[in-house]
Amino acid sequence: MSQALDHVFAALADPTRRSILAMLLEDDMAVTDVAEPFEMSLAAISKHLTILTKAGLISQEKRGRVKWCKLEPNAMKDASVWMQAFGQFEPVNLEAFEKFLETELGDDHGS
Template sequence: MSDALSPVFAALADPTRRAILAMLLEDDMAVTDVAAPLSISLAAVSKHLGVLARAGLIQQEKRGRVVWCKLDPDAMRGASAWMQGFGQFDDLDLDALEALLGDPNPGD
């Protein structure tokens, strides 16, 4: 059995990689443009991009001497479907919980 979700969740676990995905959500970008707003080296950005590519979250294409990165719009579909399986639980209603437990300070 293949576990396609583990690489996706491992890639999403890092805040730098999530920031990169957010940038690529707007438009395709050259690697140097991805690196520009980040406070890490170009080599570190390339490693993060490699993790995202291996997880299938992005695609990279070399055009001349420039490597372009593109978000794969279907890449998170499996992870999203898995997480939606947990959507059966209602949000916690704190007001109802307080009423159920009773107000320990009546009249306040």
Template sequence: MASSLDLIFSALSDPTRREILTLLLEDDMAVTDVAEPFEMSLAAISKHLAVLTNARLIQQERRGRVKWCKLDPYAMQAAGAWMQGFGHFEPLDLDGLEAYIKKNLQNS
């Protein structure tokens, strides 16, 4: 069975699914509204939504006859915590590196 991190990163690997998450940042949306901006079938969008639901990035619920999608605001905490573990490395100063190289090449 895939870990929750594997499911999250796998779900996030697809640009369509990332765009769906961006749409859901604004508000809950009906599945048909989620599908509207994409040039693909409702069935294809439903498959993307299933992946996002399986990764627990979104929740789907039926309200009357309409299926709604809702972003889970806490879903990416595990992924965020994992990525922050890499934050202890110093950022690479590319400008400083370039200045150093230019200075040393001119002196050679």
């Protein structure tokens, strides 16, 4: 699972790929339609789509002569579960942590 998460987070690290995913939230799209709003070549968009596909975030399928992209609804589930694990911790209270350290280490730590 760790390698799969690495691929998902690496794919999500790029703003162009995040934009593509946001576009695909609306509906399936032809590759040429995905490329339209971006100022880059179709080849560059294809590379982004390949990364998203390898990460399992989208699927691509040929319908006639047109290649379509589809968001995979469960693709981010593992990443989401992983991130939610961090939500169960309280934010660090630095003042309380400092006081704890002073108590534990004594006052001779240079302050």
